[in-house]
Amino acid sequence: MNKNSLRKYAFYALLSAAVGTQACTSSSSSPxxxxxxxWRGTIEVSGQEMPFNFTVSEEAGKQVAHLINGEERILINEISHSQDSVRLQMHIFDAALIAKVEGNKLTGRWERKDQATPYSLPFTxxxxNSSRFSQNPAKPTLEVSGKWEVQFTDDEGKTYPAIGEFVQKGNALTGTFLTTTGDYRYLQGEVAGDQLKxxxxxxxxxxxxxxxxxxxxxxxGDFYAGQNSHETWTAKRNDAFQLASADTLTYLKPGFDRLDFSFPDLSGKKVALTDPQFKGKVVVAQIFGSWCPNCMDETKFLAPWYAKNKDRGVEVVGLGYxxxxxxxxxxxxxxxxxxxxxxxxxxLIGGTKDKELVAxxxxxxxHVLSFPTTIFIDKQGKVRKIHTGFSGPGTGKYxxxxxxxxxxxxxQLLAEK
Structure with missing residues (x-):
């Protein structure tokens, strides 16, 4: 190789190295x-702007987010980037926020795939901005703290009862609604003038x-959810109001005293309640779905409870739909x-979430009225109690x-012979 060739070779080698270095630099400080x-996010829910808050921080060298609902913080630790866009995978759910990054603004969509017909809604x-609804809300003329008797009515005129529990501090408002099938978890908002959100x-x-x-x-008022769900609701103060007992709504048909099932576990192996691992033990059977927020709350309770109590002669088994x-x-x-x-x-995988097929x-x-439904079985294999729905930590005393x-x-079941 002559001197000119050597000079050209050295030049192109340096150029390639520079380009490579620039490429690495660009990807590590991606815009x-x-x-x-x-952050303050909004999703267009049934034609209405629904606000929420989240934070972004760094943990173990990577970006994470936390969804904020009152006292609740939900970790989002699957954040990926592609060109000028970002995708936040919504933890256990088959859903994501996908948006174009434009400085301190995001524009995109909330995508939900855990439906028979997947859909997406506008997201910004x-x-x-740490406000939930208003940065400077009007002085409240309402005081709504306490317990309320609530009735929801869907667009077809069907009604169902609920309990509203609210805590108001000035404009700030938190609380939840409890129904016979579960609760609406942690709600956060405001009271401004005579308006509640x-x-x-x-x-x-x-x-x-x-x-x-x-x-x-x-x-x-009104209740909006998801793509096109709308209901109206009314409420009056009533400290004595109670919902039907969750232990009376689901029960065994006449002639039955046991639950019988045989479903595949996550490795495909069939598991039945008659298997040796359950014999002579108290068993809690949980009817759940990974798509169900109340099931998520119940599982957050059951998982550590089982780890602590499994040596007492009790088993838990999840029946997933x-x-x-x-x-x-x-x-x-x-x-x-x-x-x-x-x-x-x-x-175990029991089937699909269609309640008629579950039943x-x-x-x-x-019937199967709600996800989750929790079934208590004694040492003899007999069903002793069935609890419909779940009132999660967002309901406080409940x-x-x-x-x-x-x-x-x-x-009580463990104390029995």
């Missing part, structure tokens, strides 16, 4: 990175509640829930009462 701090976010976003479920105070002290009828797809969703929530009790797979039950009652039931 699609999210700014750290607080602004960095540095609450919202919640857990990654796969977007809720917006609005209401106006009436001269007679009652409330009347998913969106997809395909075992391999359903398995992936349940595995993600298992890993995220540190579940060590067996999880057919468990023919001893009169959750504490559930935990006390759950432990009391288990203790």
């Amino acid at each position: 699609d990175q999210l700014s750290a701090g607080t 976010a602004e960095h540095g 609450l919202s919640a976003f857990d990654g796969a479920h977007a809720y917006l509640f609005t209401a106006q105070g009436n001269p007679d002290g009652t409330l009347a 998913e969106v997809s009828p395909e075992f391999d797809k359903a398995k992936v969703r349940v595995e993600k829930m298992r890993d995220r929530l540190n579940v060590t009790y067996p999880l 057919k797979s468990l023919p001893a039950l009169n 959750y504490e009462e559930f935990v006390q009652d759950f432990n009391k039931t288990i203790d």
Whole structure:
């Protein structure tokens, strides 16, 4: 090689190295990175703007986010980037926020795939805005703290009862609604003038509640959820109001005293309640779905409870009912829930989430009214109690009462011979 060739070779080598270095530098300081701090997001829910908040920070050298709903913080640790866009995978749910990054603004969509017909809704976010609804809300003329008797009415005129529990501090408002099938988890919002607004976003479920105070002290408003769900609601103060007992809504049909099932576990092996691992033990059978927020709350309770109590002669088994009828797809969703929530009790795939099909797979039950449904089975294999729905930690004292009652039931069954 002559001197000119050597000079050309050295030049191109340096040029290649420079380009390579520049490429590495560009990817490591990509403009699609999210700014750290607080963000205010909005999703168009049933034609209404539903606000929520989230934070972005760095943990273990990578960006993470936390969805904020009152006291709740939901970790989002799957954030990926592509060119000028970002994708936030919504933890255990088959849903994501996908948006173009434009400085301190995001514009994109909320995509939800855990439905028979997947859909996406417009999503935007602004960095540095910590307000939920209003930055400067009007002085409240309502005081809504306390317990309310609530009635929801859907667009077809069907009604159902609920309990509203609210805590108001000035303009700030938190609370939840409890129904016979579960609760609406942690709600956060404001009271401005005679208007009430609450919202919640857990990654796969977007809720917006609005209401106006009436001269007679009652409330009347609207509830929007997801793509096209709308209901109206009214409320009046009633400290004595109670819902039907969750232990009376689901029961065994006449002629049955046991639950019978045989479903594949996540490895495909059939598991039945008659298997040796359950013989002579108290068993808690959990009807759940990885798509269900109340099931997520119950599993967050059951997983550590089982780890602490499994040596007492008690077993927990989860009967999963998913969106997809395909075992391999359903398995992936349940595995993600298992890993995220540190579940060590067996999880089985029972079928799809259609309640009529769920009831057919468990023919001893009169129906399956709600996810989750929790079935208590004694040492002899007999069903002793069935609890419909779940009041999660967002319900405060109602959750504490559930935990006390759950432990009391288990203790009683374990004490039996």
